Amino acid sequence: DVKVTQSSRYLVKRTGEKVFLECVQDMDHENMFWYRQDPGLGLRLIYFSYDVKMKEKGDIPEGYSVSREKKERFSLILESASTNQTSMYLCASSLGSNTIYFGEGSWLTVV
Amino acid sequence: AQSVAQPEDQVNVAEGNPLTVKCTYSVSGNPYLFWYVQYPNRGLQFLLKYITGDNLVKGSYGFEAEFNKSQTSFHLKKPSALVSDSALYFCAVRDWGSARQLTFGSGTQLTVLP
Numbered sequence: 286d287v288k289v290t291q292s293s294r295y296l297v298k299r300t301g302e303k304v305f306l307e308c309v310q311d312m313d314h315e316n317m318f319w320y321r322q323d324p325g326l327g328l329r330l331i332y333f334s335y336d337v338k339m340k341e342k343g344d345i346p347e348g349y350s351v352s353r354e355k356k357e358r359f360s361l362i363l364e365s366a367s368t369n370q371t372s373m374y375l376c377a378s379s380l381g382s383n384t385i386y387f388g389e390g391s392w393l394t395v396v
Numbered sequence: 397a398q399s400v401a402q403p404e405d406q407v408n409v410a411e412g413n414p415l416t417v418k419c420t421y422s423v424s425g426n427p428y429l430f431w432y433v434q435y436p437n438r439g440l441q442f443l444l445k446y447i448t449g450d451n452l453v454k455g456s457y458g459f460e461a462e463f464n465k466s467q468t469s470f471h472l473k474k475p476s477a478l479v480s481d482s483a484l485y486f487c488a489v490r491d492w493g494s495a496r497q498l499t500f501g502s503g504t505q506l507t508v509l510p
Contacts, residue, residue, distance in 0.1 A: 289439075291439075318497060320500075325405075325502060326502060327486065327500045327501055327502040327503050328440075328486065328500040329500075330497050333497050343497065375439055375440065377440075382428065382490065384430070384442050384445060385430075385442075385498055386442065387432075387439040387440040387441070388439050389438055389439040390437070390438065390439045392437075
């Protein structure tokens with residue numbers, strides 16, 4: 286089975302802090318994704334990566350950056366956290382255009 | 397641009413009755429279509445997908461979905477609902493010829509009443 290692991294399930298950070306959300310997949314997938322989920326808005330794509338050191342902006346990249354130094358790891362970075370970034374963050378991966386598999390999610394609260 | 401609509405925020409059904417969760421889509425080319433389920437405080441789990449071929453797709457946990465090209469729909473169905481099916485369901489679409497990411501609907505909360 287595909288396993289996508291998000292290292293932090295629940296985080297509480299202060300406004301202005303730099304926040305790192307880490308994601309690791311074990312299936313050698315070239316594509317990795319970060320989504321944000323908010324009630325009534327569904328999932329919105331923040332960034333995705335189709336190869337090491339490659340990235341593309343999704344629908345809502347503002348306030349976020351990403352890093353992919355190794356194929357299995359994709360990090361989401363909030364340079365200066367704000368309260369409107371309080372949300373659930375979902376990491377996912379896929380092989381080519383096939384099914385996307387998700388991690389368990391990271392609940393971030395910014396106070 | 398691709399888009400997905402799930403017209404019902406909430407669907408209630410009695411246990412043992414058939415259930416339907418609706419989804420319509422818009423893509424410029426041929427669609428890849430997916431259904432995912434999310435239980436409370438969990439990530440999304442893949443249920444089923446349509447790529448090509450038979451319009452009726454069978455997936456996990458007894459769910460199936462019917463692809464209707466003329467109506468641009470991909471409704472999720474199950475002949476007999478279980479209380480344990482209560483969850484949040486997401487439909488998603490990707491255009492064959494476009495970028496790799498999926499576009500998701502806003503989700504439908506399914507509640508199966510005992």
